[in-house]
Amino acid sequence: MLETILIIDYGSQYTQLIARRIRECEVFCLVKPYNKISNNLLKNLNLSGIILSGGPNSVLNRKSPKLNSNILNLNIPILGICYGLQLLCHKLGGKIRQAKTREYGHALIKIRKKSILLKGLKKQNNQVWMSHGDHVTGLPNSFEVTSISNNNVISSFENKKVNIFGLQFHPEVYHTLGGIKILKNYLYK
Numbered sequence: 001m002l003e004t005i006l007i008i009d010y011g012s013q014y015t016q017l018i019a020r021r022i023r024e025c026e027v028f029c030l031v032k033p034y035n036k037i038s039n040n041l042l043k044n045l046n047l048s049g050i051i052l053s054g055g056p057n058s059v060l061n062r063k064s065p066k067l068n069s070n071i072l073n074l075n076i077p078i079l080g081i082c083y084g085l086q087l088l089c090h091k092l093g094g095k096i097r098q099a100k101t102r103e104y105g106h107a108l109i110k111i112r113k114k115s116i117l118l119k120g121l122k123k124q125n126n127q128v129w130m131s132h133g134d135h136v137t138g139l140p141n142s143f144e145v146t147s148i149s150n151n152n153v154i155s156s157f158e159n160k161k162v163n164i165f166g167l168q169f170h171p172e173v174y175h176t177l178g179g180i181k182i183l184k185n186y187l188y189k
Contacts, residue, residue, distance in 0.1 A: 003048040005029040005187070008037055010055030010065050010083050018053060018081070018172045021180065027187050034065045042070055049077040049186070052084025054170065058134050059083070059090040060098060067091050077163040079117075079186050085157070085166030086134055092164075095138030099153075105130065106175060108150040115146040115158055117165050117185050121178045128155065128169035128176045135168065 005022055009015040009031055022029040029051075032041070050071055057064040067087050071078065080088040086096050107130045111123050126147075136154040139145065147156040149168070158165045165186065171179035 002028045002046065004045050005049045005051060006042075006045060006047055007031045007051045007053060008071075008084075009033050010053050010087070011057065012054035012082065014170055014172055015053045018051060021172045021183055022051075022187065025180070025184055025187050034067075037068045037071070039068070039070050042068070042074065047074065047076055049079065050074070051186075052078070052080040052087060054082030054084060054131065057083060058098065059086045059096050060134060072162075072164075075163075077165070077186065080164075080166040081170060081172070082132055082168060085168050086132075086136065088164060088166055089136050089140060089143075089157070092140035092143070094136060094140040094143070096134050097137045099133055099135050107155070107169065109147045109155045109169070110150070111147050113144050113146045115156070116160065116189050117158060117167070117182055118146055118156065119185050119189065120181050126178055128171075128179075129173045130155075130169050132168060136166075 019029050019031050090096050109126045109128050111118050143157050143159045145154050145157050149155045155168045171182040
């Protein structure tokens with residue numbers, strides 16, 4: 001059975017683009033909607049990683065899409081993108097707040113800490129594509145900020161011990177320079 005990256009779709013307009021980029025990196029992946037992630041599915045796939053997509057919802061809304069908690073016990077690398085980052089943060093005890101102004105479009109990020117995910121990027125002025133109304137204001141225990149945006153928004157975090165990584169921006173889109181490098185770092189490192 002092929003090693004598989006499972007992309008969990010939380011309604012992002014870019015979910016299929018994430019899959020395309022993963023396949024362009026010559027890695028097999030499947031896309032499944034968040035409400036179809038059963039424990040049986042998780043057990044029967046030969047998973048080498050999970051990517052949580054972005055989406056239009058806010059984790060602050062009680063009716064927003066949730067995360068199957070068993071994902072956190074699989075001991076495989078997890079990458080949350082945009083809503084996926086916020087979902088991981090919220091689920092693991094961090095803090096999310098609604099932003100006063102929505103961050104949408106081009107942004108620049110500065111790397112704050114050495115990171116497997118961001119390896120090979122410049123220390124400053126990395127162009128990324130943001131699209132979010134909420135942001136992280138407090139990290140879960142044992143997580144570290146790895147980059148911040150020019151608006152002082154946490155743009156990535158990680159916990160290497162448990163292999164959980166989060167990006168507030170979208171590495172899969174053309175506008176994020178170095179996005180493919182980030183995805184390759186996730187897939188191969």
